[in-house]
Amino acid sequence: MVEECSIDIKLDHHIDLVDKNIFGHFIEHLGRCIYPGVWVGISSKVSDGNGFRKDTVKALKSISAPVIRWPGGCFADYYHWMDGVGPRESRPRRLNVWWKGEESNAFGTDEFIQFCKMVGAEPYICVNVGSGCPEEALAWLEYCNLSGNTKYANMRVSNGHIEPYNVRFWDVGNESWGCGGNFDPVYHAWEYRRFSTFLKRADPSIKLVACGHISRDWNFRFMEAMREYIHLIDYLSIHYYFRNGQRYGDDVNFTDEQYFNLLYDVQLLEYQIKQAIYAIEFFSEGRKDIGLIVDEWGVWHPQATVETGLYQQNTLRDAILAASVLNLFISYSNKIKMANIAQAVNVLQSVCLTEGDETILTPTYHVFSMFKHHMNNIALAVECVSPTVWSGEKEATVQRKLKPLKALDASASIGQDGKNLVVTVVNQSLDKDYTAKIRNNRGIKFLEAKIVSLNANDVRAYNDFESKENVKTVEETFTVNGSTLELNFERHSVNLLTLKLE
Ligand code: AHR
Numbered sequence: 099m100v101e102e103c104s105i106d107i108k109l110d111h112h113i114d115l116v117d118k119n120i121f122g123h124f125i126e127h128l129g130r131c132i133y134p135g136v137w138v139g140i141s142s143k144v145s146d147g148n149g150f151r152k153d154t155v156k157a158l159k160s161i162s163a164p165v166i167r168w169p170g171g172c173f174a175d176y177y178h179w180m181d182g183v184g185p186r187e188s189r190p191r192r193l194n195v196w197w198k199g200e201e202s203n204a205f206g207t208d209e210f211i212q213f214c215k216m217v218g219a220e221p222y223i224c225v226n227v228g229s230g231c232p233e234e235a236l237a238w239l240e241y242c243n244l245s246g247n248t249k250y251a252n253m254r255v256s257n258g259h260i261e262p263y264n265v266r267f268w269d270v271g272n273e274s275w276g277c278g279g280n281f282d283p284v285y286h287a288w289e290y291r292r293f294s295t296f297l298k299r300a301d302p303s304i305k306l307v308a309c310g311h312i313s314r315d316w317n318f319r320f321m322e323a324m325r326e327y328i329h330l331i332d333y334l335s336i337h338y339y340f341r342n343g344q345r346y347g348d349d350v351n352f353t354d355e356q357y358f359n360l361l362y363d364v365q366l367l368e369y370q371i372k373q374a375i376y377a378i379e380f381f382s383e384g385r386k387d388i389g390l391i392v393d394e395w396g397v398w399h400p401q402a403t404v405e406t407g408l409y410q411q412n413t414l415r416d417a418i419l420a421a422s423v424l425n426l427f428i429s430y431s432n433k434i435k436m437a438n439i440a441q442a443v444n445v446l447q448s449v450c451l452t453e454g455d456e457t458i459l460t461p462t463y464h465v466f467s468m469f470k471h472h473m474n475n476i477a478l479a480v481e482c483v484s485p486t487v488w489s490g491e492k493e494a495t496v497q498r499k500l501k502p503l504k505a506l507d508a509s510a511s512i513g514q515d516g517k518n519l520v521v522t523v524v525n526q527s528l529d530k531d532y533t534a535k536i537r538n539n540r541g542i543k544f545l546e547a548k549i550v551s552l553n554a555n556d557v558r559a560y561n562d563f564e565s566k567e568n569v570k571t572v573e574e575t576f577t578v579n580g581s582t583l584e585l586n587f588e589r590h591s592v593n594l595l596t597l598k599l600e
Pocket of ligand 1: 394
């Protein structure tokens with residue numbers, strides 16, 4: 099029996115603008131992310147001449163990384179920004195409390211802003227709530243955004259940066275329920291009110307991000323304590339790591355069952371998204387449009403420990419997961435306004451890995467390079483029909499109302515001109531290619547089409563320093579003339595389809 103597959107795109111069902119920031123990144127002073135993933139020092143062979151690692155800048159630029167979060171992560175809540183400005187040789191060395199080792203402070207605010215400029219990304223700064231105070235945060239904001247004749251604005255000028263940086267996104271503490279200080283949600287709301295009152299007053303144009311959690315209890319208690327101060331929150335953030343060695347196996351060694359568990363669990367992330375949205379809507383009561391940000395997400399394999407600097411390999415499986423998660427974010431475009439995969443280089447689910455002077459682009463890099471075509475388009479509703487490839491555990495399916503995993507997963511968006519359609523399709527099957535009918539509900543003719551596919555012989559394949567292109571993309575362009583298109587999607591592949599409409 100031929101198994102029917104179809105992808106129906108509802109051209110009239112606009113979800114919202116796909117905020118380009120959902121394809122964002124994150125760098126932290128952890129393991130080999132900043133040193134030498136981002137900063138190698140001026141005298142290094144792989145520096146751009148100013149101390150930045152050329153390959154990393156090039157990679158992030160080529161995927162149009164829209165926003166970069168910094169300096170942490172857990173690091174943010176014991177980072178004192180003044181350690182990282184002024185002449186590099188006189189910056190103090192500090193203990194990296196959470197991630198061990200020492201911090202040279204060679205890469206600080208001015209370097210971060212410069213790095214973002216080179217990449218073409220917007221900076222997103224996380225302030226220190228855990229061991230800092232509003233005064234310190236306010237001084238940082240003044241250093242970055244103000245142009246008057248005041249102490250910290252003048253400090254920036256005397257460090258050689260006349261124009262203010264106009265940093266728009268500010269995160270008030272990181273994981274305040276955990277490494278950020280083990281706060282209780284109500285106490286954290288008091289702290290949030292203190293910090294945000296002064297920050298917003300000093301620069302009303304900034305957007306403030308409050309720390310949420312993947313615990314309904316935290317989000318409800320925090321939001322309830324913020325009920326009368328809802329105007330101080332622009333976004334609530336959550337973090338979501340797929341971190342379960344038993345269920346998902348290792349970075350490169352995993353069973354077929356573990357492969358399916360990982361993809362099946364994307365539904366758990368969706369559950370958390372729904373819970374966070376519910377808490378936002380319940381307490382904001384329509385008085386403020388608060389967006390959701392997932393400012394840390396990705397797969398966290400057992401290899402990534404404090405001892406290994408959270409380094410892990412990145413297989414085609416990770417890329418497939420990233421694509422399914424990005425499809426999910428696109429389908430929540432009306433609420434999710436930013437997401438930052440953790441972390442850009444050498445830590446967790448990176449887009450680049452480095453070794454000495456060498457750099458490789460991971461399979462996850464290619465996913466970002468494909469999905470960037472959705473940026474600033476309008477997300478469309480999609481109905482995707484395909485056979486089940488994994489039923490999931492009976493208990494989970496019943497208790498947590500999870501659905502069996504289907505072979506195909508897709509999202510679609512249309513350019514603001516209404517003519518250019520972008521569809522990203524993942525075939526999650528391990529052993530079967532599927533041919534699907536691609537249709538639109540208005541019967542509009544498709545003209546040109548281009549497909550880019552990411553795949554390899556084995557889902558466990560990865561790019562390494564000996565063989566940098568085990569997992570890579572191939573492209574095909576063709577003409578179509580009709581409102582239905584039949585396309586074959588290979589097993590364990592990620593596909594980008596761009597279509598011109600008549
Ligand atoms: O990304 C690694 C760590 O994971 C971050 O520092 C922290 O916020 C999270 O727990």
